[in-house]
Amino acid sequence: MASNTISLVIRPRGRPIKNLVESITIERTDPASLVFQKIADASNFSIHRLRITKGSDGSPIQNTKELTVHDTGLRNRSAVDVKDLGPQIAWQTVFLVEYLGPLLFHPLLYYGRPLIYGTSEPPSELQKLSFVMIMLHFLKREFETLFVHRFSVATMPVFNIFLNSGHYWFFAGLNLAFWTYRPTAPTAGPSNPLIMYAGIACFVIGELANLQVHFTLKNLRRPGTQDRGIPRGLGFDLVTCPNYMFETLAWIGIWLTNWSLSMVPFIGFALYYMGQWAKKKERRYRKEFGDKYKRKRYTMLPGIY
Known part of the structure; x- marks a missing residue:
């Protein structure tokens, strides 16, 4: 049986983001909003400045509790691109x-x-x-x-x-x-x-x-x-x-x-x-x-x- 815990690869997009982590671990059943929260917390960055997209096709990941991480299409070792939207x-x-x-x-x-x-x-x-x-x-x-x-x-x-x-x-x-x-x-x-x-x-x-x-x-x-x-x-x-x-x-x-x-x-x-x-x-x-x-x-x- 596959583990419920997955790892996501974090990549910067556009301007450099100081302290951006290289990866996070998360549960498949966690809400998609937790992807934003984990990246923000680990990087000491405001969640509101983040735009997060799937590395596979560039589609945005919604900052919502209504979808799970699995629902977004993210799988173990999936890459996500993180952009700093500025102040x-x-x-x-x-x-x-x-x-x-x-x-x-x-x-x-x-x-x-x-x-x-x-x-x-x-x-x-x-x-x-x-x-x-x-x-x-x-x-x-x-x-x-x-x-x-x-x-x-x-x-x-x-x-x-x-x-x-x-x-x-x-x-x-x-x-x-x-x-x-x-x-x-x-x-x-x-x-x-x-x-x-x-x-x-x-x-x-x-x-x-x-x-x-x-x-x-x-x-x-x-x-x-x-x-x-x-x-x-x-x-x-x-x-x-x-x-x-x-x-x-x-x-x-x-x-x-x-x-x-x-x-x-x-x-x-x-x-x-x-x-x-x-x-x-x-x-x-x-x-x-x-x-x-x-x-x-x-x-x-x-x-x-």
Whole structure:
């Protein structure tokens, strides 16, 4: 009867990894995640910096407890290649930092109007409304990051945080706040108050529906696993990612009370990136669930995108 204990040959790939061990021993029935843990522990290296692939075909080994070492195809004396992904930062931290920018800039320019714009005039009613909406939106984002979202990938390269944060800190933060709260801003409002009420309705419906979708997505994945189910419920019969659809609706609501062209680049970039993420998710759903999944023609905006 074959021994349950096997030895794996460890090979560096790319940049050298200091203290990388040459081999590890592991049980065939151990979870695949233990391959990552053993290599990290033996090498005094962060587990989140490791990308591990099979030496035979280059396919990635999943860092999961749902598969055993034997399930991955690894056998005694199999070679695995280990790559250093560089310094990492937790995705949760990235999100918290991203959304912090607008939460700092909007109060700064809203309450600092006398100093920044040299005006003693109080903000208009619609400027007040825009301020409340934008603050509620990003406070909701921070709440979801802390208590709702589950991240399938724990970390990202640390240097990417500057690119990710720049979008929110500049376009949704400094840029949007500067033009929204200036004395000559078009937030004196449309002459028809129905437009303002329509904006409020779009914002409230979009934010609440977006939150509901995020709870649906959260409940698809069991804590500590990467397994997902097929999402069903509010908006999922229309598009692949209704969370992006309702996000767009909420920002349309903000724009209807803001009327500032400074919002165009932020919404434009957001639509582009959300659209790309939605397309990738549609492809993943089709590949992962096959015929069980009802394919969507539109991934984000029904009839449009």
